[in-house]
Amino acid sequence: MILVLIDHDRGVIDPLSLRALTAARKLGHDIEAVVIGSDGTGLAAIAGEYGAKVLHVGAHSAITDYTPMASGRALKDLVGKLQPAAVLAAGSPRGNEQLAHLAAFLDIPMAAECSEITLGTPHHVLRARWAGNLIESANVHSDLLVATVVSFSVEPESVQGAAASVAQFEPDLQPADTVVKILSRDSGETKGGVTLSDAKVIVSGGRGVGGPDGFGNLEELAGLLGGTVGCSRVVTSSGWRPHAEQVGQTGTKVAPDLYIAAGISGAMQHIAGMKNSKTIVVINTDPEAPILRYADYAIIGDLHQVLPALTSAIRQAKG
Numbered sequence: 001m002i003l004v005l006i007d008h009d010r011g012v013i014d015p016l017s018l019r020a021l022t023a024a025r026k027l028g029h030d031i032e033a034v035v036i037g038s039d040g041t042g043l044a045a046i047a048g049e050y051g052a053k054v055l056h057v058g059a060h061s062a063i064t065d066y067t068p069m070a071s072g073r074a075l076k077d078l079v080g081k082l083q084p085a086a087v088l089a090a091g092s093p094r095g096n097e098q099l100a101h102l103a104a105f106l107d108i109p110m111a112a113e114c115s116e117i118t119l120g121t122p123h124h125v126l127r128a129r130w131a132g133n134l135i136e137s138a139n140v141h142s143d144l145l146v147a148t149v150v151s152f153s154v155e156p157e158s159v160q161g162a163a164a165s166v167a168q169f170e171p172d173l174q175p176a177d178t179v180v181k182i183l184s185r186d187s188g189e190t191k192g193g194v195t196l197s198d199a200k201v202i203v204s205g206g207r208g209v210g211g212p213d214g215f216g217n218l219e220e221l222a223g224l225l226g227g228t229v230g231c232s233r234v235v236t237s238s239g240w241r242p243h244a245e246q247v248g249q250t251g252t253k254v255a256p257d258l259y260i261a262a263g264i265s266g267a268m269q270h271i272a273g274m275k276n277s278k279t280i281v282v283i284n285t286d287p288e289a290p291i292l293r294y295a296d297y298a299i300i301g302d303l304h305q306v307l308p309a310l311t312s313a314i315r316q317a318k319g
């Protein structure tokens with residue numbers, strides 16, 4: 001049996017977990033899922049739809065929100081009871097963090113961001129390194145494989161399964177397990193309620209936008225297309241936009257239908273976060289900008305002219 005951690009934010013599933021469930025199912029074993037926190041109980045239907053027979057719910061009065069080390073402890077307790085062949089999760093920052101804690105508690109290796117997994121003795125994985133620019137082929141020498149699935153390497157496939165049966169357990173938490181916890185939040189949602197990771201359209205801006213005020217044009221175009229605004233790290237480290245909007249290796253990895261990159265040069269750390277987008281449109285004054293290598297369409301020009309022109313043309317076309 002393979003155990004899959006379904007990550008959720010106060011009961012709302014991280015869609016990348018469905019890809020992890022699919023990847024696990026393709027390894028040919030039975031699948032059981034686990035959520036940490038009682039507000040994940042409502043995910044039994046979707047866990048079953050994607051192939052899990054059982055949804056284990058790690059519930060404890062000290063787990064009221066994301067508490068990564070407590071997750072690791074809860075997973076350790078469950079692994080001890082169920083003895084799965086592998087524990088998988090999405091290769092998101094949170095998936096990686098929680099499984100790293102599990103592996104540390106068990107004193108075994110953890111393979112992050114795997115694009116291929118073969119269970120055996122030893123286990124074998126291919127995994128993305130250096131922002132996806134290097135594929136590592138590695139053997140993992142432990143009985144239990146603890147691994148995350150690199151974002152967007154597997155399409156989520158429903159098996160239309162019945163709701164998973166719910167099995168609640170209470171982890172044996174130590175005081176140190178809840179030292180790292182969420183104290184407050186800056187909303188990662190835009191005004192329209194579309195988050196970066198599930199937006200179908202992202203209009204992303206870089207240093208070329210010139211400052212926080214320049215993002216008005218991007219917001220307008222994103223709103224018109226039913227999408228949301230993203231940005232490069234230069235933009236977040238300059239304080240022009242919140243970190244929740246950063247796309248890339250140290251931001252959010254995205255794969256929208258349409259990614260418009262305005263005033264972004266295409267550093268590999270940015271490309272790592274958006275190269276799986278279905279259609280990429282680049283707006284840049286520099287015809288030699290590296291991001292052009294990834295563009296399906298490119299407009300060589302000043303974004304301060306191009307974006308308003310695009311917005312007005314789309315408004316006209318919509319009538």
Ligand SMILES: Cc1cc2nc3c(=O)[nH]c(=O)nc-3n(C[C@H](O)[C@H](O)[C@H](O)COP(=O)(O)OP(=O)(O)OC[C@H]3O[C@@H](n4cnc5c(N)ncnc54)[C@H](O)[C@@H]3O)c2cc1C
Pocket residue numbers: 205206207208209231232233234235246247248249250251252262263264265266267268269270273283284285286289301302303304
């Ligand atoms: C460990 C590490 C992790 C990192 N993680 C990330 C990450 O997650 N995400 C990320 O984005 N970066 C990340 N970076 C930073 C990355 O290396 C680049 O520095 C950053 O992506 C550059 O941002 P930029 O493209 O906005 O700026 P620049 O590289 O300065 O590019 C600006 C672009 O705007 C164009 N331009 C200027 N004016 C205009 C105009 N008026 N109209 C149109 N185009 C214009 C220019 O031609 C240029 O191509 C990371 C770096 C490190 C070392």
